[in-house]
Amino acid sequence: MILQPGTGPVLGDVHLTAAPEHVLWGRLPCAADEPVLEVEPGTAVTVDTISHEGILEDQGRDPAAFFGAHGVTEVLADAVALAASEHPHRFGVDGPHVVSRPVAVAGAQVGDLLAMTLLDATPRVPYGVISNRHGKGVLVGEHPLGGAPVFSAFATVSEDGTHGLLPLTPGAEPTVAFPLRPFLGVMGVAVAGRQRPHSVPPGRHGGNVDIALLTAGSTLYLPVQADGGLAYVGDPHFAQGDGEVSLTAMEASLRATVRLDVVAREDALARFGELVGPLAETAEFLVPTGMDEDLDLAVADCVRAAVALLQARFGMDPSLAYAYLSAATDFRISQVVDVVKGVHATIRKSDFENDPAAPRHALRTRRAPAAGPAEP
Template sequence: MAADPFVVLQPGLGPIRATTYLPATPETVRWGRLPCGSDEAVLEVAPGTEVTIDTVSHEGLLPDQGDPVAFFGSHGVPPEAVLRDAVEIAARVSRGPSDGPHVVTGPVRVTGAQPGDLLAVTVVEALPRVPYGVVSNRHGRGALPGELPRTPGTVSVFTPVRSRPDGAVGCLPLVDGGPRVVEFPLAPFPGIVGVATDGDRRVHSVPPGAHGGNIDVNLLTAGSTVLLPVQVAGALAYVGDPHFAQGNGEVALTALEASLRLTLRFDVVPADVARSRFGDLTGPVVQTPELLVPMGLDPDLGEAMRACVRQSLGLLVARYGMAEHLAYAYLSAATDFEVSQVVDQVVGVHARIRLADFERVPS
C-alpha cells in the first residue's frame, strides 16, 4: 500500500493496513523514557499479529522549538497540516528536564513471550504522515560539539518532501533561503524499537542497549526485522523516533525526523531456536532480505566495534557451524562494519553479513 507523501495522515484517517490500530495519544505514549517491566501494556496481541501504529516525531515539539503549530507555521505549514496528535501530546504529556526527547508509542504485550526468547519485530510498512521533516543540531550534541552550530541556540532545518517519478525525496537548500536545493531519497524507518527492561525504572530514551531502544540503524526499512532479547514476560514492545531518512553516523544529532504510520508484525522466536539461529545474543540484530546485521553498542566507538565483531562471530558459529578462526577471516575479507550513529551517548556499529554468501554453501 502506498501513500501520497503530500497527504497528511491525521489520527485514524487515511490508509490503515492492519486490522489492529494503535494511535499515538497521551494515554498510549511516553515522552523521554522507555517502558519498563512494571508498566501496563496499552495493547496485547498474539504472536504473528500485524499492528498499525502511529508514531510522532519529537522535532517541532521540544521546548527550544515551541508550540508545534507556531513552529511549523513559521515554515509555511498551515495548521491543518500539523498533526493533531502531535499538538495534543505537546500540550498534555509531561516530560522532565532530564528526560530524552523521543515520543514512544506502546508498550505492546506479545502473548507468550518470555525472557530467553527473541521478539522479532518486522517493519511491514512505513508511511510518511506529513510532507515535511526537520534535521536539528543542538549545542553540546552531535559529532562536533563545541564547533557546530556556529550560532547560539538550536539549528532546526525544516526539510520539505517532494514527489518524484522514482520516489519521494527530501529537499535541502544549498544556502538559507536560496532557490537551489539538493534532493536525497527517503528511506523511512523507526529509530527506536525495543522491549521493556526488567524492574520498575524507566530508562532514558537516548542511549540504546540490550533492550534495543534508540538503535538508529537505517537498514530497518519495510521488509526488515529487528530481533530483541526478551527481558520481561510479554516483551512489552514499543516504537518511536520515526525517520524519513538517515545517513550512517547521524552526525548533526538528528537525521530527517518526521512522523510515520508504521505497520509492524510481532513474532516470538523460542529460546532454543533463537540460540541455534543467532547464538547467545547480548543485544539486537537486524535481518533484511539480503543481510544479517549484528550490532555492537558502547560509549566508546572502539569497544562498540569489538562488541560487534564478537556478536558477528557468535552468530556465524551458531547459525552455520563455522569454525571461529574461519569466521574471523570471513568477516575481515567479506563483511562491512559501519557506524550506525555517534550521537546517542552509547554509539553503535553494525555489520553487514550477506545471506547469499552462505546460501551458496553446498549442503
C-alpha cells in the same frame, strides 16, 4: 497528504494511535508498565508515531507555530495535542523521543526473542526537521554556528515522495535532493524492573538503535527481558546517513505497521546463538550489532557478535569467521550521537550455500504477571 488521526489506510490487524495516553515521552517502557494492548504472535500492529522535532521545549512546544514559521498550514493534530497536554516530559532530564506505550505479545517470556518486522512505514506529513544542539552531535563547540542553542534545518519532500529536499543556503529554494528511506529509530522491548530507562542510549533492549537499514521488510530481534516482551516503537525517520553526525536525521512522523512474533529460546539458539544484544535481518543481510560509549569497544563488540553468529548459524570455525568478516563484511557506524555509540555489520546471506536455520516461530502461552506502576 497529511495522515491525521482517524484518516487514511490502516494496514495492520490493530491500530494504536498517538493520543497522549498511548505514548511515553523521553522514557522507555519497563516491566512494571501496563501494556496498552495485548496481541497474539504474528499480529501486525499499525502505530501512529510522532516526531519529537517541532514539539520540544527549546522549539517552543508549539508545533503549529514552529512549522507555521516554515509555511506549513496543516500540522498533525496528535502532535498539537501532545505538546499542549500535561504529559510529564522533563526537558533536559528525559530524552526527546515520543514512543508508544508497550504492546504485550502472548507467550513471550524471558529467554525468547521478540521479532519486530517493519511491514510498512508511510509518511504522515510532507516535511521534516534535521537538528543540531549545543553539546550534541560530533562537532560539539563548532556547531550550531553563531552561538544559537539549536539549529533546525527544515526539509521538504519531493512531489513524487521519493526524496528529501534542502537548500544550499538558508532561505534559498531547495535544490539538494537525497533519497528517502523511512524507518523507526526506536524499536525495543521493556527492560526488567520498575525503572523506565532514558530514551536516548540504546542497549540490549534495543531502543534508540538508529540503524538506517531497518526499512520496510527488515526484522529486529531482541532478547525478551520481561514476560510479554512489551514492545514499543518511536523516533520516526524519513532518512538517515550512517553515523547521524549532527544529532538527528530527517525526523518526521510515520504511520508504521510492525508484525510481532516470538522466537522460542531453543529455536533462537539454533538460528542465532546466544544473543547479547539486538540483531537485525534484511532480505540481503544478517546484521549483528555492537554498542558502547567508546566507539572502538562498540566495533569490537560487533565483531565478537558477528563471529558468534557465524558459528551458530553456519557452524563456521571462529578463526575462519574472523577472516571472512575482514574480507567480506562491512562494519558500519549506526550512530555516534546517542551517548552509547552503535556499530552494525552487514553479513551477506548469499555468501553461504546452506542456511540450516529456516525461520520458525515456536510459540509459548505463559502470560506476563501483573506488576505495579512504573517509575520514571
